[in-house]
Amino acid sequence: MKALVLGGTGRIGSAVAWDLARYGGVDEVGIVGRSRSSLQKALEWIGGERVVAHSIDISDSRESRRLMQKYDIGIIALPERKSSYKAVETAIGAGLDAVDILEEYHRRPDPYEKEGMAAPAGMSLDEYGESLHKKAIECGVTLLDGMGFAPGLSNVTLGEGIRRVGAKRAVARVGGIPSREAAARHPLQYMITWSFDHVLREYMVGVRVLEDGRVSEVEATSGRESFRFKECGIDEELECAITPGMPSFLYTHSHLESFSEKTIRWPGHWQAIDTLKECGLLDIAPISYAGQDISPRDFFLRLIEPRLKPLPGDEDVCVMWNSAQGSEEQADCFMWAEADSKNGITAMARVTGSAAAIAARFLAQGRIGEKGIVAPEEAFCGELYGELYGDLLQELKRRGINIVEVIKPVESKASLDA
Structure with missing residues (x-):
């Protein structure tokens, strides 16, 4: 099997390539980037003779398509929407099955803050997304969409919990946070582990949720909840708020009475x-200052990003608590995954990269048969996929990422009403 990682020089993309090179089943790992120096740095860090660098511009569809046709599976690890959609279109045209890690359901594009992404002339965004889905089916291509940490593992574990207890109400609580020690050394009690401009986008756009069995739109960072995380040998006070993290769930689980995804942070972050x-x-709307038009967010990013970069010794954590409540039972799923300090991999890159790499192997092995744009919960959840779901958790455990599942009688609706 030959695997191609688009965005293979970034934190997440290089972690995907590292996993593919380390855990077997892949004869060649191609990494794609524009900068030769970044590619060389990634090659040296990943190591191994099976890793090959490709210096191309992914916006060049013709060159990208030729390269994709040489591989069996693709992993799209690009940080923003415009390049992600371009890569998805090219992969479909090349007949390449692929896993995309972006927080996006390409079949139903998010209408807010498009980051340069646009539908073809004469098409609405929904029509564009549906056209990609139909074209993928026609070409016999599977795009496993949003398969990383969140979205990704959050979708899969919550979807399985919903199935097991016949849930009608569900909440996903997920987040990448600094360690407690690192949080104290940074503003906002936050540390950058992936694209921070995309994080701020999540804090500002309208968010679709399910309320009373219908799709509603709420303000990002609403629905605040404080809770105590007491699993996986951890005891910490945390907070979470609604963000647009699992967009496919509104369509694949439209039967739910209520659903929202919430991002976990340390106490105090949301107030800031x-x-x-x-x-x-x-x-993002520009204002005039000293004769120039300036976007407040762009200015703020330039000011804050250097202060949020990891300092020597700083590490991060990926934390998850998902709840699915049925009439008699509640399924909870917990994870607390720390950085791989030995190999220099952040927790966010480790969890996201591992999930994407494992899923890519499964897809290349023919274990995910659906065609078109497929959400993670469609590929791994349900009685027909019990073995695949179990194998995913086992492969994660092999990498030291442990997910704890608990099913208990329903005692109160409070945990899902917060």
Whole structure:
């Protein structure tokens, strides 16, 4: 099997390539990037004779298509929407099955803050997404969409919990946070582990949720909840708020009475974000200053990003608590995954990269048979996929990423009403 990683020089993409090269089943790992120096640095870090670098511009569809046709499976690890959609279109045209890790359901594009992504002339965004899905089916291509940590593992574990207890109400709580020690050394009690401009986008756009069995739109960072995480040998006070993290769930689980995805942070983070919002610092509409038009968010990013970069010794954590409540039983799923300090891999890159790499192997092995744009919960959840779901958790455990599943009688609706 030959696997191609688009965005293979970034934190997440290089972690995907590292996993593919380390855990077997792959004869060649291609990594794609524009910068030769970045590619060389990634090659040296990943190591191994099976890793090959390709210096191309992925916006060049013709060149990208020729390269994709030489591989059996693709992993798209690009940080923003415009390049992701371009890569998806090219992969479909090349007949390449692929896993995309972006927080996007390409079949139903998010209408907010498009990051340069646009539908073809004469098409709405939904029509564009549906056309990609239909074209993938026609070409016999599978795009496993949003398969990383969140979305990805969050979709799969929550979807399986819903199935097991016949749930009608569900909440996903997920987040990448600094370790407690690292949080104290940074503003906002936050540390960058992936694209921070995309994080701020999540804090500002409208978010679709399920309420009373219908799709509703709420404000990002609403639905605040404080909770105590007491699993996986951990005891910490945390907070979470609604963000647009699992968009496919609105369509694959439209039968639910209620559903929302919430991002976990350390206490105090959301209050700080409120202040930034109130001051207008997260707005994208330009303002005039000293004879120039300046986007407040762009200015704020330039100011804050250097202060949020990891300092020597800083590490991060990926934390998850998903709840699915049925009439008699509740299924909870917990994870607390730390960084791989030995190999220099952040927790976010480790969890996201591992999930994507494992799923890519399964897809290349023919274990995911659906064609078109397929959400993670469609590929791994259900009685027909019990073995695949179990194998996913086993492969994660092999990498030291442990997911704890608990099914218990329903005692109160409070945990899902917060």
